Structures are given as C-alpha cells and as structure tokens.
Amino acid sequence: MEVGPNSNALCDxxxxxxxxxxxxxxxxGIGELKNAKIILQLADRSLVxxxxxxxxxxxxxxxxxxxxNFVIIDFEETVKYQFCWEDRF
Structure with missing residues (x-):
C-alpha cells in the first residue's frame, strides 16, 4: 500500500x-506511582x-x-466472573 500526500487513511x-x-x-509492592491528572469514565458511566x-x-x-503501564484505581476487588484457564483441546 502506498500513501501519498493526497491519500485519506484511518488508523485504528x-x-x-x-x-x-x-x-x-x-x-x-512494586514500583512508584506517578501522578495521573486524568479522570476516567467507566463502562457504567461513573467517573473515577x-x-x-x-x-x-x-x-x-x-x-x-x-x-x-497500569492505571491504579481505588475500587473494590470483586469476583463477578469465573474464568476457566484450562486447555480443553
């Protein structure tokens, strides 16, 4: 694919x-947190x-x-889903 000055492209x-x-x-107990000057909107539309x-x-x-990189949020640890990591093949 060749992209020139008159090309339109969409990149995901x-x-x-x-x-x-x-x-x-x-x-x-790993690493030091860096300041995060952001506010996140979660799937339930709450702001954190x-x-x-x-x-x-x-x-x-x-x-x-x-x-x-990991964003650290103060929310409850809950088990909503159970995952099966076993390979069944």
Missing part, C-alpha cells in the same frame, strides 16, 4: 487502558480519578517481555 490505534485495584498494587500510574511494568507473554 487499538487504544486501551490496564486497570489494577489499589489493594492489589499495595500487595504487589486514578491514584496514579505504574509505568513500564515488565509483563511476560510466552517468550516475550513487554513493558506495560
């Missing part, structure tokens, strides 16, 4: 955000101001290690 950046409850962050951002946490996915 795949924007997402990784949330961690404050209680889990405190249990892990994060406690901070934990930057460049190394997360291993198979053979790759990827730096990931």
């Amino acid at each position: 950046l795949g924007t997402n955000i990784n949330l961690i409850p404050l209680s889990i962050y405190e249990k892990l 101001q994060p406690k901070g951002v934990l930057e460049d946490v190394l997360v291993k996915v198979r053979k790759f290690t990827i730096p990931v």
Whole structure:
C-alpha cells in the first residue's frame, strides 16, 4: 500500500487502558506511582480519578517481555466472573 500526500487513511490505534485495584498494587509492592491528572469514565458511566500510574511494568507473554503501564484505581476487588484457564483441546 502506498500513501501519498493526497491519500485519506484511518488508523485504528487499538487504544486501551490496564486497570489494577489499589489493594492489589499495595500487595504487589512494586514500583512508584506517578501522578495521573486524568479522570476516567467507566463502562457504567461513573467517573473515577486514578491514584496514579505504574509505568513500564515488565509483563511476560510466552517468550516475550513487554513493558506495560497500569492505571491504579481505588475500587473494590470483586469476583463477578469465573474464568476457566484450562486447555480443553
């Protein structure tokens, strides 16, 4: 695909955000929070101001290690869904 000065393009950046409850962050005891001057609107339309951002946490996915940022929010840990991680094939 060739893009020139008269081309129109739409790019999906795949924007997402990784949330961690404050209680889990405190249990892990990793890294220092950076100030987060943002307000998030959650799926239920409530507004939340994060406690901070934990930057460049190394997360291993198979053979790759990827730096990931996490937004720390003070909300209750609840178990709403049960996941089955077992491979059934």
